Amino acid sequence: MTKGTDASSHPSGDSRFAVVDKRINRAHHAQDQLIEILHVAQDVFGYLSEDVLLYVAHALRLPPSQVFGVATFYHLFDLSAPGDHTCTVCTGTACFVKGADAIVRDVSEHYGVTAGTTSDDRRLTLRTARCIGSCGLAPVVVLDGAVLAHEDPASTLAAVAGAFESDGA
């Protein structure tokens, strides 16, 4: 990392803002880069908190209402902190035709969490994605950052259970 992007140099004291700054600077603070910048912010923070949304709004000189509107409109953005484990089921066309919906349904029913939310005990966040670019592996699930190929409801439930077990619970 170069000195200019040294996390510790960020006034907030939170190194992750330096990563967002870097992307904003590279976009020359262009307002039409809002979605890209929100993606970067979500990648580094894990979700888009109110503070982060206000930060981006200020940096791009956009009304906060507009930034909040965009963040809530696109289901790929998560405005609440994820749970201990995150299970993202790709529901793009290739995955859908091979049964992704059944995976979403079964995980949802088993853990009592609807897609796009986190279970009440904060242990599992269930998400869907439109296509993660691995259609040859359909149906694809991303569990805690690991890509699982050719999934079905049983294998995904087993993988999630395994992740829980690794917590010692």
Ligand code: FES
């Ligand atoms: S549709 Fe699922 S990876 Fe492309």
